[in-house]
Amino acid sequence: MLYSATFWEYFHINVIGVKQRRLIEKEFLLAKKLQTMGVITTLVAHEFNSVLGIIDGKIQLLMQENKDKETLVEELRLIRNIIKDGAEIVHHMNKFTKIRKDRCCYVTIDLLDIIKKTLDLTIPKWKDRAKREGITYSMNLDDVKHTSGIKGNPLEVREVLINIINNAIDAMPEGGTLSFSTWEEGENVILSISDTGLGMDEETQSNIFDPFFTTKEEGTGLGMSIVLGIVKRHGGKIEVQSQKGKGSTFILSFPASKEFPK
């Protein structure tokens, strides 16, 4: 059948087509990048971990042998802490490239419950900083409604929240408010997390999920790519809305768990 399109129909079809193609190409490239990085990081992480383990062992020995030298022991303790930081980075690298397809640990998660638990975990970190710097952070959970649950691995969902919360705190160096809200939309449960921080320009927004993309001096650039990986594994979606100087909002959508009573 011959389809005769008007100029505008033709224009529309082609523009949408190009846009979609670009999006698919971008996703494909990202998947390829992750695959390659998976192989490299596993090797590097393995080597790195054994080196760190040897150094740590030697330091523990030195600490034992020099128990009476307080200053030296304190310095050695500091070095051990740095080694722990290094091990943590390796752990994150490994975690983010590992493709865990098994859903063995999936349970029904109540979002309100996991938000509260994650805040309890992260609060000590920013409370200390806030106290030191004389700033205030407030958490607003007023709009967290009792929704259906989502199916997932609680540890991974917690990891998602921790990364988003930490980034929000980083983006609010002078204090601010972090607001959570949840609601249901069709078959999905939506969670939105907003901060009143520095916000992002368009370029940052379009690179935010790229591994190693960071605008921070001491950033790893891995947090949001870990978040994307976990959200995708859970059959969910994540969207960023932000304006420079006006804060950021992350909207996460997960399939509602049918097993969870309202």
Ligand SMILES: Nc1ncnc2c1ncn2[C@@H]1O[C@H](COP(=O)(O)OP(=O)(O)O)[C@@H](O)[C@H]1O
């Ligand atoms: N809530 C936020 N507000 C402003 N910028 C953000 C926010 N979350 C993420 N970003 C931007 O995205 C970048 C990547 O974040 P992430 O992957 O967590 O890495 P990192 O925190 O190590 O920089 C950050 O460096 C920052 O520029």
Ligand SMILES: [Mg+2]
């Ligand atoms: Mg981060």
